[in-house]
Amino acid sequence: MQKENTLKNQLNFKRGLKDGLPIGLGYLSVSFAFGVQASILGVPFFMSLFMSMTNLTSAGQLAGLTVIATLGTILELIATQVVINARYFLMSITLSQKLDKSFTFGQRLFCSAFITDEIFAITAAKPTVFGKKYFYGLVICPYFGWALGTLLGALAGDALPASVTNALGIALYAMFVAIIVPPSIKEKGVLVAVLLGGGISCALYFIPIFSSIPTGISVIISALIAACACAFIFPKKEEEVSDDGTL
Amino acid sequence: MELYKMALYILAMAGVTYVIRMIPMTFFRKKITSVYLKSLLYYVPYAVLSAMTFPYIFYSTGNVYTALIGTAVALIAATCKRSLLTVAICACVAVFIAGMIII
Known part of the structure; x- marks a missing residue:
């Protein structure tokens, strides 16, 4: 008990800032790639900044950007966000049990906006x-790093x-590749999820009868089929799931 | 898309994302016990990122051939477990050089 209290007392504002700094620096580069992508799709810079400061999520924002760029419906937009960001629900459950009694209801409301994969x-x-x-110390660098990178x-x-922006256009996708490949090598279930997800998405894109399906919906269909199949074939036992943020 | 509509879309995105993050933290204090549901939520991010990357990465540079070269470089760098930033820079440089040669 004594030891636990000492450990807990070390988790002050300064320690939070220190833990958040590397996350913030990492976010700078990812959000920079996001900002470039938004610019290529014709979104004004202040709108990209607005999106990053209100959403704080990479995959969800790219999906939203795609729906906006392809003039998708608001329902398509909402559906993509629910599926793509559903993982935060799970993270939020875990985190709700890690906040101490100093958090009031209002502060819980406020703090939940900052749950990202890395902060989780x-x-x-x-x-x-x-x-x-x-927690406040922890989220400062990631939040402003994400906003600043987007703006830049x-x-x-x-x-x-154009020669440079064309080259930069692949950056965000290359980062996604960097996220999904290493765990695919390590874990069969993830590999199948990745191959199925990408495979179905390509099939929907290239097979003419499916090509009228909007991009956002196609991503949802592909991801849900792949993830449902993997959850069924490769169920994860309790202790294996969770505490390893990936995105 | 008009700016006001774009702002509305962005707010809708933010609202949905916030509600997903907020509900468990403030109201819902029970653990999810279903192995299937947990596994599903575990696999969704990987499946989503893959579905968002393929085939769209092939059209991300304005030229399919430079994009294919960039994709190959990204896959190789990622297999070597390089960091996000390194993988992205390698892919961008590959696309840039390929662009100078091909176009």
Whole structure:
């Protein structure tokens, strides 16, 4: 008990800032790529910034961007966000049990906006509950890093010549490849999820009778079929799931 | 799309994403016990990212051939377990060089 309290007391604002700094630096590059992508799709820089400051999620924002760029419906938009961001629901359940008593109801309402894969990974791995000061310190760098990177990427995308923006257009996708490949090598279930998800998405895109399906819906269909199949064939036991943030 | 409509879309996205994050943290304090549901939520991110990447990565550079080269480089760098930033830079540089040669 004594030891646990000492550990908990070390989780102050400063420690939070320190833990959040590397996440913030990482977010700079990902959101830069997102900003460039938004600029290529014709979204004004202030709108990209607005999106990053209100959403704080990479895959969800790219999906939203795609729906906006293809003039999709609001229902398509909402459906993509629900499926793509459903994982935060699971993370939020785990985190709700790691907040100490210093969090009021209002602060829980506020803090839940900052649940991302990386913030989840670092907080879920803490051996004790933590207070709000630690959490506030933790989210500052990631939040502003995400916003700043988006702004810089969007401005760069507007200013740079086409030869450079074309090359930068692959950046965000390359990062997604970097996220999905290593766990696919390690874990059969993930490999099948990745191959099925990408495979079905390609099939829907290239087979003429399916080509009228909007992009956002196609991503949902592909991902849900792949994930349902994998959950059925490769169920994860309790302790294996969770505390390892990936995106 | 008009700006006001775009702003509305962005707010709708933000609202949905926020509600998903907020409900368990503030109201819902029970653990999910279903192995199937947990597994599903575990696999969804990987399946989503893959479905969002393929085939769209092939059209991400304005030229299918430079994109294919960039994709190959990204796959190789990712297999070597490089960081996100390194993989992205390798792919971009490959696309840029390929663009200078092909176009």
